[in-house]
Amino acid sequence: MPSHPHSPRGTLLASATGFAVVLLDVSVVNVALEALRQEFSTDIAGLQWVVNAYTLAFAALLLTSGALGDRIGARRMFLGGFTLFTLSSLLCSLANSLELLIAARLVQGVGAALLVPNSLSMLQKAFQHVEARNRAVGWWGAVGALSLAAGPVLGGILVTHLGWRSIFLVNLPIGIIGIFLTLRHAARDGAGHQRSLDWPGQAAAALALATLTASLIEAGTRGWGNTWVQAGLLTFVLALGSFLWIESHTKAPMLPLALFRVPMFTVSSVSGVVVNFAYYGLVFVLSLFFQIQQQLSPQQAGFAFLPMTIVLIGANIVAGRLITRLGARRLMVLGLSLASVGYLLMLLASLDGRYALLIVPMLMAGSGIALTIPTMTNATLSSVDQSRAGIASGVLNSARQVGGMLGVAVFGYLVRDTATQAFMRGMYAAMGLAVMALAFGAFLCLIGMPKTPRHT
Secondary structure (H helix, E strand, O other), rough: OOOOOOOOOOHHHHHHHHHHHHHHHHHHHHHHHHHHHHOOOHHHHHHHHHHHHHHHHHHHHHHHHHHHHHOHHHHHHHHHHHHHHHHHHHHHHHOOOHHHHHHHHHHHHHHHHHHHHHHHHHHHHHOOOOHHHHHHHHHHHHHHHHHHHHHHHHHHHHHHHHHHOHHOOEEEEEEEHHHHHHHHHHHOOOOOOOOOOHHHHHHHHHHHHHHHHHHHHHHHOOOHHHHHHHHHHHHHHHHHHHHHHHHHHHOOOOOOOOHOOHHHHHHHHHHHHHHHHHHHHHHHHHHHHHHHHHHOOHHHHHHHHHHHOHHHHHHHHHHHHHHHHHHHHHHHHHHHHHHHHHHHHHOOOOOOOEEEEHHHHHHHHHHHHHHHHHHHHHHHHHHHOOHHHHHHEEEEEEOOOOOOOOHHHHHHHOOOOOOHHHHHHHHHHHHHHHHHHHHHHHHHHHHHHHOOOOOO
């Protein structure tokens, strides 16, 4: 088989395809929640596991997968991630039990973790000039934003007309195209470095995230006094303590704690947790509200999200221009405050069918989130030395995924009872919690972000 010369544009297309399919599966599943609830006769906890199994593996393995790409080769890891993601998507579509679906989603998350950091590494290798690389990363991010925004709409159409299994089957042709593009256009890997990998830290981090997620989800059905829930929380505390000890004593930590001495980096990371906590958590709750309480079809529910998702694309572009005028600190405060006010106004949501009341608040919330995400990414990268940009970006992405996972777990707990009055109380509590979290994030940025970043 003749080898093809490497193509920067082809590599960008392959990388963006991988990023797009990962973010598509973050959002597409939400509009299938009611269909899954009926198919498997499950409760809210079961639905939380379907969403969070993916996010858990994704968040836990992001940092290590980037390091593996540096050691083994980003192209090899990217191809392995795409293959794993595609095969696990097929398993998701064939699942005949909730347990099998959750297991397949977990494997999907592993594939996603292999795809994202290594897609950026391939771009860095393909585009040698800084300006060309920045444009490529901009297109990569724009495709991701478009995919995230399109997820609920595409998922709603597929579930309504072809059933819930189709939201996983659609990944198969995307995966095949992505693998083909990578094999044809991405440059082959050279010799990797031989730096050691932090497997003890990885194990402790995964155990901490898994036990915290399990405890929060299972508390909804078992209660906080349950022995297993309490054991899970204790294990989380011990695993987290072990992780921090390992990272402070190992020569090559997966999470260099010294990064958190930089205020800009620390505040950006906390903001990443806050933003995804509110956004992912409320997308989960609103999906259930639209389908269970308002009896909308999956397709109608997908379109109902458009005001909050469509602005993700436009506001991402605007943020790139505004950051040079306003600075990261002002733009972060503006974005988080706008999102907080938007969710506050969403408390007007009711069961009388007045969807129009939600449009402006959803536009405000979506715009605030979209302004914040690229700004925090820029702030993170500008706060550290260029040699540490990769690990800094990885930490921010991991923080965001952890925030999303916690949002689904906590907000899902609040709406665990689907009886109308109980659900509505839980939804209002979730919205109030999101408002407070985002307001806290805005205040933290105001007092904690310096006007000019300091490198470390």
